[in-house]
Amino acid sequence: MQAAEMNAVRAAESLLALSQQEELVDLPNHSLSASEDEGDSDGERKHQKLLESIGSLDGKKRWKLAERSEACLKVSEFNVCSEGSGEKLLLSDLLEPAKTSSSLAAVKKQLNRVKSKKAVELPLNKEEVERIHREVAFNKTSQTLSKWDPIVLKNRQAEQLVFPLEKEQPNFVPIEHVLSSWKARTPLEQEVFNLLYKNKQPVTDPLLTPLEKASLKAMSLEEVSVSSPRHAMLLPAFALKPRNHCKCHSLQAKMRRAELQRARALQSYYEARARREKKIKSKKYHKIVKKGKAKKALKEFEQLQKVNPAAALEELEKIEKARMMERMSLKHQNSGKWAKSKAIMAKYDLEARQAMQEQLAKNKELTQKLQVVSESEGENGAEEEELLVPDAVNEVQMCADGPNPWMLRNCNSDAKGEVQKDPEQPPEPVVQEVSESEDERPGAEEEILLHEFEERRSLRKRSELSQNAEPVGSQETKDSSCQEVLSELKLLTQKLNQKNHQSRKQKVSSVRTVLQVQKEECALEEEEPVLLQRPERVQTLEDLEDLGHEEYSQNKELPRPVMEEEKAEKTSNNQTDAPKEKKKKEQMIDLQNLLTTKSPSVKLLAVPTAVEELEDEEEKHQKQIIKEAFAGDDVIRDFLKEKKEAVKANKPKDVDLTLPGWGEWGGIGLKPSAKKRRRFLIKAPEGPPRKDKNLPNVIISEKRNIHAAAHQVRVLPYPFTHHQQFERTVQTPIGSTWNTQRAFQKLTTPKVVTKPGHIIKPIKAEDVGYCSSSRSDLSVTQSNPKRPSGHHKKQLKKISRD
């Protein structure tokens, strides 16, 4: 076979060479031959022969031995050639005898089987294999290592690490255990113990006697049973039973447990279902659900119309509202994506056309304004409006004016909760009392659970109701939610009027004892206005406080040792609403005042001396002397001048880039024009205001202390993004000069503590509480002690996911 191939290749080469030659001679011929080439091999052969004969014409190669590269029809005895038949030689063909015999069938089958098996793929080359191995190993390692991540993180964040890790747990043996090993030996001790045993006094566990224990157990059970109002409501019989019935405790507990279990199970079912429904993505399903709901709502509305026209009117109102929303939202116009696609399809598709028309119709229906109802109905409507705008709304608004809206919101929601409860079961007063008396912890959790469950159920019911009440047109969930709110509000108003003080009562009574509750029923009505008024009162109080503050600050504003006259001046200034400019002036005046004010002179001086008698005269005299002495040098003016200079020197200077004589006449006495100067002046940015801007008698240097700055922190450490954050963490001094010894020790605890002379072994899985650690894990940790950093870990994860 190989030889044949080689022949073929050689033939092809020669052919190529020839064809190149011929190319030069005759192009059209070549193209022809090419086409013939593809056509049949017979022609090709002839052609080749021809070419060869042409090639031999030049005489260099006289006669080339003709190679047999072509197939022949007959199989020669030396060569196997399949070309002639035009078919591939199959393995089975070799076995095929001239006539078929059945004896070879089994062999054939075997052969077929062999053939059907795919050929073994070439083994990958070594590098690739290694790469794959590495990848796999890496993934495995990273997985095992990622177990340690939380530990690494914990250790990094730990304030202190103590090595070696394993610590002997100090064995605190309870005193009772110690005592239990001790035995009475002396006769006196034995006697005492005998006595104790006889009276059933505790010997080993001295904390509680068996009697006490029993009573405690009973009490705790009772507490549990009593502690939940909800539970009491569900099982009123138990709650009503006298408390010291100890026998039924176990029964109660069991029942209660069962109840709780049921509640939990139901809750979990409900949650699962909700989750499942939420997950459904099918549009069709949702459409169907929506439609079903709409239909149901319509039906119920009709029913309602028959039964209770007033309620139906309310529903109508809601529908109206929905319509309004619709009108506002323009949802059903043919501007949506869906509508647009349908519009395109409508040309060809009847269904699409219909759908579009439906939608348009709906739109029309929704956007159509309802007819004005007749007068008699209008009154009704007005009434309804009143109903629809519930009192609660007004109340809320009223309260919103008050100082603390949050509080009100809370109370409102409380009321809501109350109302939610109400429709289902008007709670019995006794039960309530029980609930009020409870303040035990253990039952609280289950109670909350139960309560939650109950609430959910009610909520679901109500939502269903509201969905029923939904008009046909409103398909948007938004609308439904709107309606929910509306219906809630409505319900609220209805109940609120009746139950208002009741709910209040409940709130208040939760604090009080059982006995007081009944008394308060009447008293609460009096209390109510007080409760309502409260915010306002607070406001007034706050106002008062504010006033006080204002007065105080007024007083504080004039701490300067200025005389009364000046004070009067200032107040007059304030009264005339002097703007800032005036204030500035005042400051400058202030400087004069500062030094010239007459301050109170010391009247009582020292031990009675001769000085005092002449005081006034002397003072005047001295003042005159001083005035004369300082008449010449005006200290204030000098200081102001100095300050002005300092301010000027510290100001950033403008850069003037004007070139005199550029573009205009220059020379001595000629100045560039103002316009040009303005144009080429680069104004320096104005720095921060001076510290002594408002202090007329002070010059504070703005120069930076570079020597001190060299000691300051210049780079923000890592987790901080703003210098103020960092500054806050370094505010506390850590030296022992400023702290107590303990505080100092705490502030300077070393990050890592090692015990001298102890070997620090690498961390093991057992140390951190991983009980199962396979050998491979260990080996990995040993061979690869370096833990992956955050970045590294991310990479690992990516790879492992791949």
Add this chain to the structure above:
Amino acid sequence: METVPRPGRGVPPKKDKLQAKRKKPRRYWEEETAPAVAGASPGPPRKKKKKKNLEVRRQKQKNSHNSKKSRISKKSQFRKKSREQKKPGPQRTLSGAQDPFPGPAPVPLEVARKFRRIDKSKELPHSLPKTRSKLEVAEALEEEISVKAARSELLLAEEPGFLEGEDGEDTAKIRQADIVEAVDIASAAKHFDLNLRQFGPYRLNYSRTGRHLAFGGRRGHVAAFDWVTKKLMCEINVMEAVRDIRFLHSEALLAVAQNRWLHIYDNQGIELHCIRRCDRVTRLEFLPFHFLLATASETGFLTYLDVSVGKIVAALNIRAGRLNVMAQNPYNAVIHLGHSNGTVSLWSPSVQEPLAKILCHRGGIQAVAVDCTGTYMATSGLDHQLKVFDLRGTFQPLSARTLPQGAGHLAFSQRGLLAAGMGDVVNIWAGQGKASLPSLEQPYLTHRLAGPVHGLQFCPFEDVLGVGHSGGITSMLVPGASEPNFDGLESNPYRSRKQRQEWEVKALLEKVPAELICLNPRALAEVDVISLEQHKKERVERLGYDPEAKAPFQPKAKQKGRSSTGSLVKRKKKVLAQEHRDKVRQSLEEQQKQKQKQKAKPTGARPSALDRFGGL
């Protein structure tokens, strides 16, 4: 804030005995003076000086005794209680009894607040969770530490003394003799006069522990002694005018500003150094934590000498003529210089120009003093005024008073009492509590001396005011002047030689560099914002982009044709608009806040209906 138990002092050598045993060396002043050392018996220095009524002294003593007793009993009760509260025993005992006060003892909030360092009222910019956790840790730590400090307040057992007149009685009329009579013997011994008329007006200086006193007379008399035991350390005459005298970090070294140069002596009067670079020095100040000796000279130079290495750190030309008024601010080690043009300038060795310049008086400044918390500065000028300034940023006068004679010397005590020497009279004003503004209306105490005052200083940890005058030295009793509780590790009046040496080493190790002196020492704990910004800017320039800038919003790819170019642009715009809106909202809020603040400011007196006619 810890008090170390006082080292039990052995029986100190009693002076009387010594006199009896040894032949007393005859001092040159003794021919004229008999030091008024009545019963100089050393004893516990802190005794409450109480004075309620001068007329009925016995009753008063009884009263005081009673009150003392009652207080002590109260205290003991309190302690008992606290001990009980602190008892950490197991919750349940074998007997079943329970701790009636479980948990740690409660700490009064106000006391803890005193030790708070972090100002939580300042709002921080928004922080990442990691940062926030760090901040929370720091805040919690600070709180815990402040609570611990508040707890240890209990260890400050001593209370300051006070002088209280009966209603209508003026404490200023109480004479020193009355006080001396009323107090116990040990305290009475602290009042004495040294009559040294020969060598002119005296300057004096107490050591930082308050145990030693050095004084120098104008005519060359220099002496140092343990003023409590009256044990003389050294006494020399330098044969040159002495302008000022000051102890260095310990009582073993003494700096004396003499007519020409600055000299340093040890406690035996041996001259150690003559510093010729500090010439014609008029005033000396020693900054104990920086080991700097600041000298103000006639030539107008302020020189800082580092006494630990003997190098001149800085010599600043003040350009304000002769300097003879100087004070240090113990809070921030800034030197205050008073000038003849009525200004006080504040100096630090690292800055060549004054940190601040305050115009205080019309005439020249006569004296300056700063209280130990660095809050108040008292100045007196040639215009006969005494003013107290607020040093916390505003530098405004808080109170002022005209004195018939200007105060030539001023001094603040540790608890904020202000003493002024006017001629031969010393007035002392007191405030309400510790480190409060002294009210200048009524003097707390007055005293007339034998001659015009030349030097004033309150003794640390003793209720004593030392006055140097032309007639010698007077030690006045001023109840409530100084801090009753000393820090045994910092300045211990009872330390031994060994302790002093140890302290010296520690203090040297903790020496604060001179460059760190600035107006607000807390500013050192702040980040250098300017270089931080510079650093950031340079980095941005180097990289070509801001690595910390917030990346522009990149909308997430969405499916079903919702991430078309149009919608992408729309989403981007939406986010931009939202950001912009937030910004606007914030700025609006800020504006409103400012407006509210302005509104909250009082608008003067309540406007009356007649105001409208005021303009006419």
